[in-house]
Amino acid sequence: MPATAEQDRAELDPRHPAEDAHRQTEVPGQRTQHLSRRAQGIDPNHSPAPSPAPSPSKPPAAIDVPPAPSAYRMPPGLKYPLHVYLGKPWVKLGEPIRLFEHLHKTFGPISWYKFLGTPIVFCNDPAYVREVLINQAGSFVKERTLQRMKILLGEGLITSDDPIHMRQRRIAAPAFHRQRISAYGDQIASIASAESSHWQPGQILDINNGMLELSLRIIARTLFDAEVTPDILSINVETNIIMGLYNFLVAFPMLEKFLHLPIPGIVKFRRSRARLDAIVNRMISERRSEMRADPTRDRGDLLSMLIASRYETDDHSVGEDGMNDTQVRDEALTIFLAGYETVANALAWTWYLLSQNPGPEAELHAELDQVLGAGPNRRLPTLADMPSLRYTEQVFAESMRLYPPAWAMGRLATKPVNLGQYRIPAGSHVFFSQYVMHRSPEFFPDPLRFDPTRHTPENKAGRDKFVFFPFGGGARQCIGESFAWMEGILAIATIASRWRMQYKDPLPPVPQARITLRPTDPMHMQLLARE
Numbered sequence: 099m100p101a102t103a104e105q106d107r108a109e110l111d112p113r114h115p116a117e118d119a120h121r122q123t124e125v126p127g128q129r130t131q132h133l134s135r136r137a138q139g140i141d142p143n144h145s146p147a148p149s150p151a152p153s154p155s156k157p158p159a160a161i162d163v164p165p166a167p168s169a170y171r172m173p174p175g176l177k178y179p180l181h182v183y184l185g186k187p188w189v190k191l192g193e194p195i196r197l198f199e200h201l202h203k204t205f206g207p208i209s210w211y212k213f214l215g216t217p218i219v220f221c222n223d224p225a226y227v228r229e230v231l232i233n234q235a236g237s238f239v240k241e242r243t244l245q246r247m248k249i250l251l252g253e254g255l256i257t258s259d260d261p262i263h264m265r266q267r268r269i270a271a272p273a274f275h276r277q278r279i280s281a282y283g284d285q286i287a288s289i290a291s292a293e294s295s296h297w298q299p300g301q302i303l304d305i306n307n308g309m310l311e312l313s314l315r316i317i318a319r320t321l322f323d324a325e326v327t328p329d330i331l332s333i334n335v336e337t338n339i340i341m342g343l344y345n346f347l348v349a350f351p352m353l354e355k356f357l358h359l360p361i362p363g364i365v366k367f368r369r370s371r372a373r374l375d376a377i378v379n380r381m382i383s384e385r386r387s388e389m390r391a392d393p394t395r396d397r398g399d400l401l402s403m404l405i406a407s408r409y410e411t412d413d414h415s416v417g418e419d420g421m422n423d424t425q426v427r428d429e430a431l432t433i434f435l436a437g438y439e440t441v442a443n444a445l446a447w448t449w450y451l452l453s454q455n456p457g458p459e460a461e462l463h464a465e466l467d468q469v470l471g472a473g474p475n476r477r478l479p480t481l482a483d484m485p486s487l488r489y490t491e492q493v494f495a496e497s498m499r500l501y502p503p504a505w506a507m508g509r510l511a512t513k514p515v516n517l518g519q520y521r522i523p524a525g526s527h528v529f530f531s532q533y534v535m536h537r538s539p540e541f542f543p544d545p546l547r548f549d550p551t552r553h554t555p556e557n558k559a560g561r562d563k564f565v566f567f568p569f570g571g572g573a574r575q576c577i578g579e580s581f582a583w584m585e586g587i588l589a590i591a592t593i594a595s596r597w598r599m600q601y602k603d604p605l606p607p608v609p610q611a612r613i614t615l616r617p618t619d620p621m622h623m624q625l626l627a628r629e
């Protein structure tokens with residue numbers, strides 16, 4: 099996930115042609131017209147233009163050497179490198195959304211700027227997103243801010259690139275198949291019910307923390323069949339410490355080289371990382387011994403699948419070797435971390451939005467009372483109720499429109515790439531932001547209004563998939579998407595059938611773009627029991 103983009107760019111020509119190709123300069127207040135896809139030169143049935151073959155005289159490189167300068171045509175963008183604009187309200191360290199919003203407002207659907215010598219393209223049009231994630235996905239790898247997560251996650255699904263990624267995804271996929279995750283539905287509702295059974299009417303709750311704990315319990319129980327012990331709950335604390343340093347690493351990548359030094363913040367990071375490893379390693383070694391003692395016992399959870407998996411050999415037969423402990427750890431930790439904070443944030447924002455929008459809140463309650471019963475006849479939701487919980491699903495979707503937990507995504511071009519009428523060099527970063535796209539008036543009229551009916555089947559039918567894309571798309575689309583929908587809908591239904599919440603802080607919450615979009619400060623909600 100990007101925060102500010104950065105990197106050394108040894109692989110790029112220092113006399114980068116993009117600057118020459120750059121013709122349009124920034125004129126404050128002037129907005130480039132929003133061009134149609136055809137006008138941009140993107141054919142929806144596009145098959146990617148072949149990239150020029152690398153010169154046979156050059157040694158093979160991870161990134162092709164860019165061809166002659168005239169081959170590029172950059173979109174409109176900032177005239178000077180980004181640092182020149184430091185001091186402008188839209189350039190603030192750690193607040194990349196401001197920059198993205200500025201680029202979109204000023205230049206329209208595609209623009210670019212240069213940061214530390216790297217060309218960065220920002221797109222805010224579904225056609226470009228499709229080009230990068232699907233049509234020309236082979237010309238991109240994950241961008242480097244995300245690669246930096248390897249310090250924490252190793253070679254897990256999120257950070258790996260092909261061919262490792264493809265193999266890992268095949269191994270993890272069965273744990274996320276629809277039939278498999280349906281077994282988790284009842285557990286989700288009963289965990290949400292048990293968690294909220296401790297709540298008292300009138301109590302004021304830090305809702306973000308409450309939702310983090312809830313989703314941590316859900317992931318631990320469903321995917322890892324683990325007792326939720328205090329050390330599992332402490333994952334939240336350790337992750338917060340690690341994320342703190344991660345944000346620094348994104349801004350100052352050179353810090354990576356100093357991770358072994360006894361600098362206080364880094365020592366804290368190393369300790370947290372070691373504690374996190376110890377928790378996951380203990381889960382793995384207990385499960386390995388259990389599986390050795392009774393090979394016929396199948397707990398059917400993700401951890402067992404990862405341990406029991408065997409790599410395919412080159413001829414696609416199954417090999418002898420499974421994953422070693424480090425590989426299982428990387429994968430387990432990746433899924434654990436990817437799966438709990440995203441859903442927790444989405445739920446926390448949902449409670450906030452409902453508290454501010456009495457109309458949709460009343461409509462949600464009406465649906466829940468009708469499907470689950472009201473008062474003493476009320477029951478917990480089950481998976482079978484999901485098709486009837488239409489409005490609940492729309493509420494969750496609308497919350498992820500306004501506050502998408504994955505607020506932006508990026509890729510690094512490994513070859514020169516055509517995007518519509520533009521041609522960008524290898525080594526360019528391409529970013530798009532769910533936060534900006536989901537709030538663009540051209541795609542969602544009156545975008546700041548919370549209106550769950552935007553997600554009725556009729557309204558969805560007329561919309562490009564990449565206008566609303568909280569789970570990404572293409573080969574790297576979120577593997578946990580069905581799980582997340584199920585968890586979100588069942589948790590909202592379980593809690594909202596019993597509780598209403600009132601936002602108690604004096605100012606509206608401010609979203610903070612970290613790895614996920616979380617509220618900057620704790621969000622305090624007062625609990626009101628529904629009769």
Ligand code: HEM
Nearest residue numbers: 255256436437440441503504568569570574576577578582
């Ligand atoms: C509301 C909740 C969630 C949101 C918004 C979300 C969003 C995303 C997005 C946008 C990506 C693609 C990133 C990219 O292509 O650069 C992704 C990937 C991923 N997500 Fe989620 N996610 C959510 C929940 C989950 C859950 C519940 C799990 C697992 C239990 C999970 C596991 C993963 C993994 C492993 C990947 C990497 C997939 C790959 O590269 O093959 N996510 N997620």
